[in-house]
Amino acid sequence: MKRLVILGAGESGVGTALLGKEKGFKVFVSDKGSIKEKYKEVLIHNEIEWEEGRHTESKILNADVVMKSPGIPDKVTLVQKLIANNVSIISEIEFASQFTKANIIGITGSNGKTTTSMWTHHILKQGGLKVAMGGNIGDSFAKQVLDSNYEHFVLELSSFQLDGIKTFKPHIAIITNISPDHLDRYDYKFENYIASKFRIVMNQTKDDYLIYDADDDAITSYLKSHSVQSTLLPFSLTKKLEQGAYLENNNIKITIDNSQIIMSTANLALEGKHNIKNAMAASTVAHLLKIRNHTLRESLENFQGAEHRLENVLRINKVQYINDSKATNVNATYFALESMEAPTVWIVGGVDKGNDYKQLFPFVNENVKAIICLGVDNKKLFETFENMVDIIVETQFMSEAVKIAYKIAEAGDNVLLSPACASFDLFESYEDRGRQFKDSVRKL
Template identity: 75%
Template structure:
């Protein structure tokens, strides 16, 4: 052992995905003694990066005596807190943090943190799009693209727009975004929160826990869960609500088809008629993004143009092809019931709905009115479809089970008629038949193109 290893702090990274490898690089760059450990197999592209940076790593195991001597542990969001190893580290008093917490310590940039059960990816991409068009030196990270840690190592931007999941927020201690956005809260991921909604809600609100009176909290005031939580647990930051139905002195609301934003008597008004993305939920995403942009003093004309030329997110209500006048739509990113609610709500004509996967304790009842009104057939795509069949057996005459995307799409092609839709909006996670929702969406698009 070399004599200076005593001085070097030891950073152990658990999980060698995008966030893990990014953290390892930043840690190495900041002079830590870094060790990366993954219980699964590490992807070849990440092994190469670790070798290039001369970072020690192991796969398919967690060697405890290499881990327990850490000064700090960065845990990937996919690893639950309940794991024995994590409990041991916490008992020993070793800080176990997320990549977001680690990376934020090494940047002086202004951080815009965006979380919520739905809409966070679109809002993050839309906000980043406006900032770029407003010529701000901005980067986007978190759940999207290159990891936050890697970006902090490479190019320190002046602004970071971060998409944050509840799992990433569970691992923060001092992290405080200057501007926090909470798009909405609906029951999701309850399997990780002991099936208690209040645990999940508290987790989302961690985004504001270290904010001060100098910071801002932008949120959906139409969301009952958020409103009720704020009454019982007031936060310190300045509140900027947005709503489709209420009006505010400070905040953002809809009036006569216009978005009106007021912050300290500084008012801007923007029409919603030319928004690139359709649907009420996208009006809300636009409200959130434009409130951030107005706070950052971006010109109204720039905000407006950006909202009009933004193209949306892959796998989110993405129009794939029209075949025989049937529109095929990829909404693979809908991994919970509320996301699928938005998708069905946006359908203007009869729809063949492809649904199913790994259920996170879903309650499908809120979909009944929409399914009755819009869905002519249901195609189940999961290993176990019993819950979907039980939920919708009385709403729809035609329910079929399939085990592959190709089979599901070919069936949909047979059932759908002119001017109807075929919608992949699974309301579930994808891990039973696919690697992730992206792969599920890509397979859908390929199967449609092969028709």
């Protein structure tokens, strides 16, 4: 009986434990922190051995295979010992994909992957396909492989999940864009992070597809210097493409092997240039999987966006409050500020991952009337922006940030929470940060 050790008892860890047990592995789950009650109950009910608050090496180093939570870096001593012992260390995605014959659509990128995953799933579901969504979003992929008989999976994949694959091969891969993020996990080398994202295609053949942003320099230069076996389907807002999707006169045109469809962008469910790109990527998948044009058009128009991603919260005294808490890097905030068409009070800050704010300067100069810094350490934000705006203040409380914004904003303005930083200095997660923002707005 092979021994499967799982490090981290979150959604993916517990899902893998259940699938592993079903497939005949001897399973042991270890979490250095505390395990949530709902996950503990599942482990106990299924008679799976577990521990919390520690990693007992004697029970871990003898594993045949280890499924490591994406949050645990490779440089941790325990992981280094496993590597030295030649133990196979994989991600949930790698483990679960061995046990399904479903068609897999894998979606990665620095930004836009959640929206693109949800939109793709929405279109395919409306088109009548038996499709589930997992990976970085929703229910555990492993648990869904165990429980249900899906024919298609849409998986949102982080670079950390892709670092833990060996044979995983999506039939359709999407790279939405690549901008510097998580560089602390990649020795502060952008090229290491880019290579990590491109692991999504490493097992693909010419019968598989890579859908990607042809306007993205990091992606296009990687493709020029590395051979990729996949059939390439680019999308672009600026170039006319023979294969793939492009924008012409406010129409999305998608061509795959001489078959073309044309859709207007006039009624897209989500605003902003970046969402035209997300729609192109999702529509290209739909076209590949032969979803009817009528269904596709409807699905592009009636989709509800992701929570905490440019989410309109309330309009109070003709001021629109917008929650973009999911913007945990500068590139995501770039999209948010780019789509602001009115004067904006911008709430920014948190744990800075080595941010370079230069690309935001044009938008700040043009549209931002005040900046509210919401972080433990706001020194860098002050040094960067204090000469660009009339008002820049700092606070450590969301409720206070919203009250200050309420005082500054005038009719016709936006108040935008788009932090460009991780949330862990003041909040549990970006979701917690977004919910606190929405609660504070509703209390105004």
